[in-house]
Amino acid sequence: MKNKKEIEARLKDLREEIDKIDRTILDCLKRRYAVVKEVGELKRALGVKVLDLSRERAVINKILEENQGEFPEKSLKAIFLEIVHTCRTAQELQKVAYLGPEATFSHMAALKFFGRAANFLPQESVLDVFEETEAERAKFGVVPVENSIEGTVSATLDAFSDYKVKVCGEVFIPITHDLLNQSGRKEDIKKVLSHPHALAQCRKWLRKNLPSVPVEEVSSTAFAARWAAVDPSVAAIASPLAARTYHLQVVASRIEDFHGNVTRFWVIGKENPGPTGKDKTSLFFSISDRPGALFEVLSSFAKRQINLSKIESRPAKKEPWRYHFFLDCEGHIEDGKVKECIDEISRICMHLEWLGSYPAGEEE
C-alpha cells in the first residue's frame, strides 16, 4: 500500500493527464468542425445536398464498432450524435420549427434529431410548423404523428393534403409525466393543469393522490409548466425537460398510469434523404369504391415481401363516407422492390402520393 503522499502525487499526475486529454478532445472537436465546414463547401460546389443522414448513420456505426464495448455504448452514441449534429451547423444554419412552446415533447424530439446547436423556432400549432417549413422560413419541421396509447395525430396526417413537404426523418420519444410546481410540496397544489392527453394518461394517479384537486385542460404540457412557473398554487403535468426549462420542482415523477408510452414524430422538409439500409417509406393514396381495390394494393406489398408498419384510413372530407389511406412500409423508394411496388399500385390507385423515404427512427 502506498503512503498518503504517494497517493496524492499520483492523483495530481492523473488529473494533469485528464486535463491534457480534455485539451486533445477539444482540439479534435475544433478540427472536426473545420473539416466538416470544408466538406460542406465542397458538397455545395458539387451541387449535392449537404445533410447526409446515411453518411451520419455510417459514421456513428463505425465508431460503435471500433469501440468494441470498451466505453459505455449508450453514452458513446449520445456523444457522437451530438458531435455530428453540432458539426452540421458548420455547414448550414439548421432552422427547425416545432410544436411549441419550449419543452414540449416535440421540442424533445427536435433536440434528439438536431442536437442542441440548431436554431429552434417554436410554433403554436401543427399547421404553423407545416407552413413555416413549406415557406422555407424553417429548413425542417418536427411534428407528432402518433402515440402508442392515444393513436394517430390526425392534424398531422391531414396537413399533407395542404402543404408541399416531405417526410425526411422519424424520431421516437418515450413519454413520461412528472407533477411539477414551484415548491415541490404537494400541499401547495390547488389546481393541476396539463394537455388533455397527459391528464388522461395520469387519471388513476390523480384520483388516488390528489382526489379533491381540480384539473384543467390547456394546449400543451409545456404551457402548463409555464403557468406553474408564475402561479405557486398551480401544478403542471409535464416532461422532465419542462422542469428544467421552467425551473420547477418535481412533486412526483413518472405518474403516468401506463408505462411504455411512446410518441412517434416526423421530421418534415424538402430534402429526400438517400437510403441507409434501414429506412421507411410513407404513402398516401385513395382507391375507387369497388370490391378488392384495397386488397390489390396490399397484395402488391405482400408478394414482394415488403413489410408494412402502419396503415390508417382517414375521411376524405370533400365527400362523406369516402376515405383515403396513409401507409408506412419498410424500405426506401430507391430500393428496387419498393419502387416496383409503388409503380404497380399507382396503376391501381385513383390518387397516390409518395410522402417520403427516410431513415427509420430508433426506439430507446
Ligand SMILES: O=C(O)C(=O)C[C@]1(C(=O)O)C=C[C@@H](O)C=C1
Ligand atoms: O461526410 C459528410 O458528408 C459530412 O458532411 C460530414 C458529416 C459529419 O459530421 O460526419 C456532417 C454532416 C452530414 O450530414 C454528414 C456527415
